[in-house]
Amino acid sequence: xxxxxxxxxxxxxxxxxxxxxxxxxxxxxxxxxxxxxxxxxxxxxxxxxxxxxxxxxxxxxxxxxxxxxxxxxxxxxxxxxxxxxxxxxxxxxxxxxxxxxxxxxxxxxxxxxxxxxxxxxxxxxxxxxxxxxxxxxxxxxxxxxxxxxxxxxxxxxxxxxxxxxxxxxxxxxxxxxxxxxxxxxxxxxxxxxxxxxxxxxxxxxxxxxxxxxxxxxxxxxxxxxxxxxxxxxxxxxxxxxxxxxxxxxxxxxxxxxxxxxxxxxxxxxxxxxxxxxxxxxxxxxxxxxxxxxxxxxxxxxxxxxxxxxxxxxxxxxxxxxxxxxxxxxxxxxxxxxxxxxxxxxxxxxxxxxxxxxxxxxxxxxxxxxxxxxxxxxxxxxxxxxxxxxxxxxxxxxxxxxxxxxxxxxxxxxxxxxxxxxxxxxxxxxxxxxxxxxxxxxxxxxxxxxxxxxxxxxxxxxxxxxxxxxxxxxxxxxxxxxxxxxxxxxxxxxxxxxxxxxxxxxxxxxxxxxxxxxxxxxxxxxxxxxxxxxxxxxxxxxxxxxxxxxxxxxxxxxxxxxxxxxxxxxxxxxxxxxxxxxxxxxxxxxxxxxxxxxxxxxxxxxxxxxxxxxxxxxxxxxxxxxxxxxxxxxxxxxxxxxxxxxxxxxxxxxxxxxxxxxxxxxx
Ligand code: GCU
Numbered sequence: 093x094x095x096x097x098x099x100x101x102x103x104x105x106x107x108x109x110x111x112x113x114x115x116x117x118x119x120x121x122x123x124x125x126x127x128x129x130x131x132x133x134x135x136x137x138x139x140x141x142x143x144x145x146x147x148x149x150x151x152x153x154x155x156x157x158x159x160x161x162x163x164x165x166x167x168x169x170x171x172x173x174x175x176x177x178x179x180x181x182x183x184x185x186x187x188x189x190x191x192x193x194x195x196x197x198x199x200x201x202x203x204x205x206x207x208x209x210x211x212x213x214x215x216x217x218x219x220x221x222x223x224x225x226x227x228x229x230x231x232x233x234x235x236x237x238x239x240x241x242x243x244x245x246x247x248x249x250x251x252x253x254x255x256x257x258x259x260x261x262x263x264x265x266x267x268x269x270x271x272x273x274x275x276x277x278x279x280x281x282x283x284x285x286x287x288x289x290x291x292x293x294x295x296x297x298x299x300x301x302x303x304x305x306x307x308x309x310x311x312x313x314x315x316x317x318x319x320x321x322x323x324x325x326x327x328x329x330x331x332x333x334x335x336x337x338x339x340x341x342x343x344x345x346x347x348x349x350x351x352x353x354x355x356x357x358x359x360x361x362x363x364x365x366x367x368x369x370x371x372x373x374x375x376x377x378x379x380x381x382x383x384x385x386x387x388x389x390x391x392x393x394x395x396x397x398x399x400x401x402x403x404x405x406x407x408x409x410x411x412x413x414x415x416x417x418x419x420x421x422x423x424x425x426x427x428x429x430x431x432x433x434x435x436x437x438x439x440x441x442x443x444x445x446x447x448x449x450x451x452x453x454x455x456x457x458x459x460x461x462x463x464x465x466x467x468x469x470x471x472x473x474x475x476x477x478x479x480x481x482x483x484x485x486x487x488x489x490x491x492x493x494x495x496x497x498x499x500x501x502x503x504x505x506x507x508x509x510x511x512x513x514x515x516x517x518x519x520x521x522x523x524x525x526x527x528x529x530x531x532x533x534x535x536x537x538x539x540x541x542x543x544x545x546x547x548x549x550x551x552x553x554x555x556x557x558x559x560x561x562x563x564x565x566x567x568x569x570x571x572x573x574x575x576x577x578x579x580x581x582x583x584x585x586x587x588x589x590x591x592x593x594x595x596x597x598x599x600x601x602x603x604x605x606x607x608x609x610x611x612x613x614x615x616x617x618x619x620x621x622x623x624x625x626x627x628x629x630x631x632x633x634x635x636x637x638x639x640x641x642x643x644x645x646x647x648x649x650x651x652x653x654x655x656x657x658x659x660x661x662x663x664x665x666x667x668x669x670x671x672x673x674x675x676x677x678x679x680x681x682x683x684x685x686x687x688x689x690x691x692x693x694x695x696x697x698x699x700x701x702x703x704x705x706x707x708x709x710x711x712x713x714x715x716x717x718x719x720x721x722x723x724x725x726x727x728x729x730x731x732x733x734x735x736x737x738x739x740x741x742x743x744x745x746x747x748x749x750x751x752x753x754x755x756x757x758x
Contacts, residue, residue: 095260096532096717098267098540099567102137102200106209113141114158118149122308123189127161127196130266134200139211157181157212159199161192171274171310172221175199180212190274190310194220197270204567220552224510226436226465226520227550228275228314229268230360231527235279235286241471241608243478244528244535249278253286255298261305264527269309271547275522276311278302281362281399283318288325290315291345296352303355312357314397319361319381320369321345332374333384342388350392358395359385360438365402378402378423379430386432393434395518397465400424400439400455407622415634415641416622417443421454425646429461436463436518441491443643444623446474446524447600448482448591451655451665454646456505457496463516466491466509469524470542474600475590477609478526478535480728481702482590483583485545485557492553497648506553521550537721540568541583558584575712578705585698591664592695593735596688598668599625599633602739610731611738626671629746632684633667644669674747688743689751692736699732 113135115128128146135141152160157180164185167174173186173195184195198218208214232240233247235254248260268276278299279287289295303313322328322341332338350356363370363381371381382398389396403419420443431437437459442450446469456464468488475482492506502513511519523546527533534540544564548555561583562576569575594611595602601623604612616623626634636643637656644656654660655669663678674685682690703725710718737758744750744757751757 094531095263095529097263098533099544099564100267100270101568101570102134102204103567103570104140105138105204105207107140109210109212110140111157113139113143114155115143115146115161116149116152116155116158117146117161119161119163119189119192121189122304123193123310124161126266126269126308127184127189127193130193130196130200130270131159134203135211138200138203141211152181155181159184161185161196163187163189163192167191167219169221171272172219173198174219175216177214177216179215182214182216193269193310194222194272197272201270201563201567205563207566207571222272222274222551223506223553224520224550225517226275226522227273227547228277228465228520228522229273229525229546230277230281230467230522231525232280232282232471233278235290239528240280240282241469241473241524242528243471244526244533244539245530246528248527248529249302255290255295255302257298257301260529261302265306265309265311267533268543268547269311271544272551273547274310274312275314275357275520276306277314277316277360277397277522279316281316281360282366282368283316283362287316288318288321291317291321291349292325296349299356300353303353307355312355313353314357314360314395316360316362317385318369319363319371330374331369333371333376333380334374339384339388342385346388346392346394350389350394354392356392356394358389358397358434360397360399361385362399362401365399366405377427377430379427382435383430383432386435390432390434396432396435397438397522398431398435399467400437400453401445401467403622405622406620408620409618409624412626413641414622415636415643417636417643418641418646419443421458421646424455424462425458427462428459431462433463434518436465436520438465438467438522440467440469441488444600448475448587448594449598449664449668450600451598451668452491452494452496452505454643456494456508457498457503457648457651458646460498460514463518464509465519466505466521467524468521468546470539470546471524471526472539472542473524473608474603475587476728478539479724480590480699480731481536481538481582481586481725482542483538483545483557483561483586484542485549485560486584487587488546488549489557492549497651510553521546523550532717532720536724537568537717538579538583540564569713572712575709578709582702582705586702589695589698589702592691593699593732593739594695595625596667596691596739597633597663597684598665600668601625611735613739613742625667627743627746629748631671631673633671634669635671636669640671674743674749685743685747685749686752689740689753689755689757692740693753693755696729696732696736700729703729 159182167187173191186192235250237246237251320331364372386396400420507513541564545560605615675683706725741758
């Protein structure tokens with residue numbers, strides 16, 4: 093087997109009901125065909141039922157059993173669907189074929205979750221419209237086949253500077269469409285070398301094939317572009333967004349691109365960030381840069397997604413006033429209201445960089461006249477790199493539920509990025525993807541729960557992480573109580589467990605530089621990246637109050653005051669906002685130091701438990717998957733011990749204070 097089907101395994105539920113399945117449908121679009129194909133695969137696998145011929149819609153009225161797929165104007169949402177099933181007659185209707193496809197996937201999902209043995213007696217009704225207009229995956233795939241921050245093999249989009257077109261792409265499209273993803277950025281945000289030329293003759297043909305395939309699953313293709321492309325591809329002397337020659341170059345380029353790839357969604361841009369070119373070189377603003385591109389691609393309904401990950405990465409660690417956390421707000425807040433309507437600012441969930449715990453970026457509560465998109469990372473760069481299990485959906489749910497106090501109502505992050513707060517249509521959620529060409533797609537088999545979960549949550553931000561986890565387990569592993577219980581327990585604990593044995597109380601980092609894996613408390617402490625913990629023998633943490641960097645005041649009240657007050661600041665973020673003494677007393681009655689010791693012992697013990705729990709599933713899950721995962725749990729257990737001891741020893745040696753429980757510190 094080259095690769096698994098992850099959660100699209102359609103495990104047999106019963107053989108009770110193997111009569112032929114009748115499908116009625118007059119639609120001839122590609123997306124409707126994908127829906128019909130999916131029903132065929134699904135019913136064949138789940139029930140052993142085959143479809144001999146797709147019949148006409150008019151015949152449905154007089155039939156006894158069957159599934160009707162139809163377009164209706166009774167439904168207004170472009171991606172909304174309606175399902176009505178009763179006694180073997182089932183109608184899936186929508187305004188568009190994409191809506192129908194989502195309805196099909198919902199039927200198949202629900203049959204599995206509910207373990208419906210007899211479709212002919214199933215009663216089910218659902219009407220659903222996605223919470224977010226855009227639900228995207230950002231791949232950080234390079235054209236040589238490597239993946240930046242990739243932990244599950246090589247790219248299945250690129251190899252040796254060529255674009256790949258093969259069967260795996262279809263398997264991928266089915267998988268992500270089944271959870272409602274409708275946009276994919278194919279290439280890394282750091283656009284260099286051959287990737288700059290993705291927008292040139294050399295690659296159009298293959299990109300068009302991919303775009304067409306994706307569109308048939310309701311997914312738009314996007315590309316990351318190099319802001320300096322006019323120079324590198326066009327031979328111009330500058331890439332100044334206010335230069336007439338540059339503007340003209342992009343207009344011509346856009347025309348050429350959409351001529352060749354008519355369904356393209358637009359561009360993702362990382363500019364003036366970590367060494368990438370951008371408008372700053374020419375004394376221009378990010379609005380100048382984004383708007384110039386936006387105007388060039390507006391005639392094709394293209395969208396510019398402009399990243400806000402802009403900060404000074406040449407900081408001096410001796411400078412305690414400059415604060416990387418402030419940078420997003422400081423750079424973009426003055427530009428609020430200045431962006432074209434087809435520009436979306438893509439903002440990472442936190443002000444730093446996908447740490448295991450961070451406050452929500454203050455930009456979400458601050459920008460009022462700008463389209464916004466939330467950027468999450470399911471590639472577990474800082475959360476165990478898909479060798480440790482870390483189910484991130486509970487974390488994402490907290491982020492979406494965070495009240496920014498930007499208005500008296502509809503002020504949660506989920507309201508803002510879905511367009512509810514400011515009535516926007518270009519907005520949504522994106523995740524840095526965690527896939528590669530590994531057999532199981534995600535390195536760790538359980539990491540697929542993050543891919544599944546991100547899609548489901550982006551489609552319906554009200555879903556609960558445990559329900560999402562349950563759906564995923566049942567579809568991936570089949571229905572077995574012990575398997576379900578064990579995996580779900582591990583998933584639901586895993587994020588907090590990971591947090592316990594790594595960096596404490598919101599301070600973040602403490603990882604080995606560059607690779608971002610494994611403990612190195614001072615790894616980034618005296619470096620240029622602006623990621624400091626400021627620990628000495630008395631205290632630890634960054635003062636972000638008015639006395640310190642002033643970051644707290646970027647939040648709306650009452651948040652600004654709450655974060656600035658040690659006593660009211662959420663304790664899990666204490667060291668992010670405050671520089672506190674090791675003997676500072678937490679609400680648990682423990683000192684900060686004792687909290688660090690305790691959580692590290694607890695976290696490592698929990699990782700060891702995961703390994704034991706998994707061992708009890710031998711024989712109950714597929715053997716290959718069992719072995720692959722066993723190896724990872726073993727590594728996690730050992731690596732958590734390493735984390736525990738490196739962190740605890742560091743603070744023990746800094747403070748000379750023993751563990752109250754008398755455990756061995758090195
Ligand atoms: C992180 C990550 C980089 C990535 C960057 C980004 O810093 O380590 O690999 O390029 O984020 O989001 O642009």
